[in-house]
Amino acid sequence: MSLISKNEPGREFLLMGNEAIARGALEAGISVAAAYPGNPSSEIIESLSKVAEELGIYVEWSINEKVALEVAAAGAASGLNAIVAMKQNGMNVASDFLLNLNLSGIRGGLVLVACDDPSGISSTNEQDSRVFAKLADLPLLEPATFHDAKDMVREAFALSRAIENVVIVRSVTRISHARGNVVLGSLPEKRPAPHFDTSRPLAAMPVSVTHPRIHQRLKQAAEMLADSRFNTYKGPEKPELLILACGAASLFAGEAVSLLGLETRVGLATIGTTWPLPEAFLLKHLRSADRVLFLEEVDPVLENNVKELYADRNMELPRVRFLGKRSGDVPDTGELTPGTVIRIVGELMGATAPDAPSDFETAAKEALESFAPARSLAFCAGCPHRASFWAIKKALALDGRDGVVFGDIGCYSLAYMATGFYQAKTLHAMGSGAGMAAGFGKLGRFGATQPAIAVCGDSTKYHATIPALINGVHHSSDFLLILLDNSATAMTGFQPHPGRPVDAMGHEAPQIVLEDLCRSLGVKTLVKDPFIIEEAAMTIYELLQEKGPRCLVLRQECALVRAKTGPKRRPVSVDPEKCIGEDCGCNRLCTRVFRCPGLNWDVSVGKTKIDEAICTGCGVCADVCPRGAIVKETA
Amino acid sequence: MEKDPYNIIVTGVGGQGNVVGSQLMGAVLVELGYKVTIGETYGATQRGGSVMSHVRVSKAQQLGPLIPPRSADLVIALEPSEAARVLGQFGNPGTVALVNTRPVYPVDVISGDRAYPEADLLLEKIRFLCKQVYFVEATKEALEMGNPILANIVLIGAAAGAGLLPISEDHLARAVADYMSPNLVEINTTAFRRGMRLVPNER
Numbered sequence: 079m080s081l082i083s084k085n086e087p088g089r090e091f092l093l094m095g096n097e098a099i100a101r102g103a104l105e106a107g108i109s110v111a112a113a114y115p116g117n118p119s120s121e122i123i124e125s126l127s128k129v130a131e132e133l134g135i136y137v138e139w140s141i142n143e144k145v146a147l148e149v150a151a152a153g154a155a156s157g158l159n160a161i162v163a164m165k166q167n168g169m170n171v172a173s174d175f176l177l178n179l180n181l182s183g184i185r186g187g188l189v190l191v192a193c194d195d196p197s198g199i200s201s202t203n204e205q206d207s208r209v210f211a212k213l214a215d216l217p218l219l220e221p222a223t224f225h226d227a228k229d230m231v232r233e234a235f236a237l238s239r240a241i242e243n244v245v246i247v248r249s250v251t252r253i254s255h256a257r258g259n260v261v262l263g264s265l266p267e268k269r270p271a272p273h274f275d276t277s278r279p280l281a282a283m284p285v286s287v288t289h290p291r292i293h294q295r296l297k298q299a300a301e302m303l304a305d306s307r308f309n310t311y312k313g314p315e316k317p318e319l320l321i322l323a324c325g326a327a328s329l330f331a332g333e334a335v336s337l338l339g340l341e342t343r344v345g346l347a348t349i350g351t352t353w354p355l356p357e358a359f360l361l362k363h364l365r366s367a368d369r370v371l372f373l374e375e376v377d378p379v380l381e382n383n384v385k386e387l388y389a390d391r392n393m394e395l396p397r398v399r400f401l402g403k404r405s406g407d408v409p410d411t412g413e414l415t416p417g418t419v420i421r422i423v424g425e426l427m428g429a430t431a432p433d434a435p436s437d438f439e440t441a442a443k444e445a446l447e448s449f450a451p452a453r454s455l456a457f458c459a460g461c462p463h464r465a466s467f468w469a470i471k472k473a474l475a476l477d478g479r480d481g482v483v484f485g486d487i488g489c490y491s492l493a494y495m496a497t498g499f500y501q502a503k504t505l506h507a508m509g510s511g512a513g514m515a516a517g518f519g520k521l522g523r524f525g526a527t528q529p530a531i532a533v534c535g536d537s538t539k540y541h542a543t544i545p546a547l548i549n550g551v552h553h554s555s556d557f558l559l560i561l562l563d564n565s566a567t568a569m570t571g572f573q574p575h576p577g578r579p580v581d582a583m584g585h586e587a588p589q590i591v592l593e594d595l596c597r598s599l600g601v602k603t604l605v606k607d608p609f610i611i612e613e614a615a616m617t618i619y620e621l622l623q624e625k626g627p628r629c630l631v632l633r634q635e636c637a638l639v640r641a642k643t644g645p646k647r648r649p650v651s652v653d654p655e656k657c658i659g660e661d662c663g664c665n666r667l668c669t670r671v672f673r674c675p676g677l678n679w680d681v682s683v684g685k686t687k688i689d690e691a692i693c694t695g696c697g698v699c700a701d702v703c704p705r706g707a708i709v710k711e712t713a
Numbered sequence: 714m715e716k717d718p719y720n721i722i723v724t725g726v727g728g729q730g731n732v733v734g735s736q737l738m739g740a741v742l743v744e745l746g747y748k749v750t751i752g753e754t755y756g757a758t759q760r761g762g763s764v765m766s767h768v769r770v771s772k773a774q775q776l777g778p779l780i781p782p783r784s785a786d787l788v789i790a791l792e793p794s795e796a797a798r799v800l801g802q803f804g805n806p807g808t809v810a811l812v813n814t815r816p817v818y819p820v821d822v823i824s825g826d827r828a829y830p831e832a833d834l835l836l837e838k839i840r841f842l843c844k845q846v847y848f849v850e851a852t853k854e855a856l857e858m859g860n861p862i863l864a865n866i867v868l869i870g871a872a873a874g875a876g877l878l879p880i881s882e883d884h885l886a887r888a889v890a891d892y893m894s895p896n897l898v899e900i901n902t903t904a905f906r907r908g909m910r911l912v913p914n915e916r
């Protein structure tokens with residue numbers, strides 16, 4: 079039983095922002111939901127997939143974000159309501175279709191939820207998806223609370239149907255992955271039957287017709303949103319400082335104002351309809367203050383748009399001092415925090431929050447410096463990736479030609495750090511490791527002698543690596559593609575993908591087997607177990623000596639999936655007689671270099687020991703120890 | 714919880730289950746009529762990083778998902794050095810803390826790149842940074858029950874036992890049934906009870 083499918087209007091629950099978004103879609107009567115998983119967006123479709131059967135909706139984990147948008151658009155083109163969700167990087171993938179779909183429009187309701195990740199907490203970038211709204215001439219709404227997130231999605235569907243176009247809802251990590259009170263509304267009884275009206279084709283062309291039409295629709299959206307209840311103002315009639323804020327920043331701003339005791343001096347306008355701008359609302363408030371502070375994440379999107387509006391209407395407006403990212407008052411990268419917002423507002427208003435006593439501050443500083451050791455990101459105990467990169471490291475050392483490993487997106491992105499023995503040398507977008515490796519593999523004609531390896535996870539392979547591989551095959555590029563198959567989209571919560579025999583709704587599904595796919599392109603493809611680490615390393619070494627495109631699947635289940643489904647593999651222990659620690663000359667290979675969290679360096683006796691609570695019994699460290707001091711019992 | 718807003722931080726290391734713990738705590742408080750906001754540091758949770766949930770409770774308003782510096786009222790720590798980290802940023806002379814004493818060593822410590830703070834000094838530092846602290850062997854209790862992940866519920870039980878949270882065993886049972894699964898009620902309430910019993914002895 080899931081909370082988001084409860085038909086108990088008026089009941090209040092603690093929901094995650096993403097669950098609130100999913101609930102909003104259910105209240106709007108969606109029939110179709112699609113996404114490619116990516117934090118911080120994954121739980122939207124995840125939670126819908128759990129109620130799909132019960133509510134009779136169709137939910138899929140699509141192969142990538144563009145396809146997800148296409149699947150949802152097919153539903154919307156047939157008069158249904160459909161939702162598609164993605165993280166900010168996914169917007170780039172989907173944008174090719176989005177910037178044509180906007181021109182054709184749709185006929186049902188289509189809401190695209192873009193979840194941004196300011197500070198890149200679980201991302202390689204922190205791009206601001208809101209710029210796509212302006213680029214595509216589509217409305218964009220931004221929730222500030224969990225309950226608003228739900229209601230906004232529901233209303234976004236109404237808007238989408240009215241203007242016959244996509245509506246974007248933009249969330250951020252601090253909303254999507256946070257939890258708060260949500261009051262349930264009612265769920266609709268029926269959904270429309272799909273029908274594609276063939277008398278009215280949906281085509282982006284001719285642009286001379288479609289481009290003016292979306293401008294018209296955006297105007298229509300502006301009229302509909304003019305009095306939206308998602309734009310609110312709290313504060314005095316004539317504030318000394320007017321704050322214009324979006325999303326989580328408006329919650330931080332509200333709290334800063336009350337903490338600093340500035341309720342009667344500072345006004346806070348929360349903007350929920352970020353694009354098109356609520357012009358009348360903004361003009362009214364721009365007339366009331368001579369200092370305006372913008373608080374938003376990450377780029378100055380609202381700031382620039384409001385300034386544009388101000389420039390257009392400057393003849394009728396008083397002089398205003400704008401404070402924000404451009405003036406240097408607000409940091410122009412990273413997420414905002416309550417501490418930063420309190421500091422900014424306090425400085426502008428000459429107010430300060432009470433300080434703790436100074437001996438407390440000293441002790442606090444000391445606690446952070448000396449009592450809270452950093453926790454670097456690392457692969458889990460028993461993670462197959464640690465074994466795979468160990469094998470790669472070994473093979474490259476043996477090969478001796480300074481081979482280059484092109485990295486990719488997934489848990490194994492960490493391979494550019496200590497936990498992956500610094501093996502990966504690039505990290506960009508989904509599939510770009512294989513694309514770059516295939517390109518590098520053509521540089522032999524100029525005298526390049528370094529061998530090229532691309533690593534790529536199973537889910538990433540389906541998402542974006544296939545075109546890169548085909549490209550490399552067609553051009554007979556010299557590279558080795560190593561597929562790290564842990565049979566899950568581990569990083570985002572183990573969603574199934576085309577390599578699995580099940581779909582999002584738990585139904586049996588045809589499985590697209592990685593090695594079959596590679597072999598169908600005529601590529602030599604081997605399959606090995608990274609836990610048999612010597613054999614894996616030797617196989618990589620041998621494959622490196624060959625020419626042309628080659629594939630190696632290193633297959634072993636993700637340690638976390640394994641922990642959910644099976645017992646610990648076997649007891650592993652350290653023989654204290656054989657482990658001679660620093661004296662052995664191994665440079666403490668196990669703990670200093672291999673660094674599995676299941677191992678501990680016991681300083682008191684100068685020996686390694688196994689942490690029973692953490693070790694998964696994969697046995698790899700036993701093969702890594704040159705003294706044979708780590709003993710694995712036969713599984 | 715006379716203070717409004719009341720700010721709680723549940724902290725630990727990825728995989729220790731503090732996300733579930735704070736969610737259940739929040740669920741009970743919503744049921745009791747509070748506005749609750751929980752912000753989590755996420756993303757790298759499965760791979761040994763520090764994980765913190767900010768639980769913000771108010772009768773009046775829905776607060777932002779992060780607690781301002783020096784504003785924690787209650788810190789529930791599943792790991793002692795994480796308690797120091799959180800108190801260093803969010804502690805104040807009025808903070809109360811409940812701290813599980815079992816360390817989880819960072820990879821940087823395992824590798825010998827960094828030292829883990831010495832136990833006595835660490836506990837002393839924690840004591841200095843709060844008004845009152847309860848040290849609890851929550852992992853030991855949980856291991857006796859067969860699963861270290863239950864330490865977070867043991868700690869919530871301890872917080873309730875110390876009168877720091879208005880949560881009863883019945884409340885918790887209902888939240889587990891609603892938010893997780895009825896099958897998990899038994900084990901969680903047992904962990905909660907064991908936690909409640911721990912505190913007076915540790916005072």
Ligand code: SF4
Binds near residue numbers: 456564568636638759
């Ligand atoms: S989640 Fe799975 S794949 Fe990712 S680091 Fe942990 S064990 Fe490895």
Ligand code: SF4
Binds near residue numbers: 650694696
């Ligand atoms: S057997 Fe060794 S490598 Fe495997 S999980 Fe245990 S300590 Fe880590």
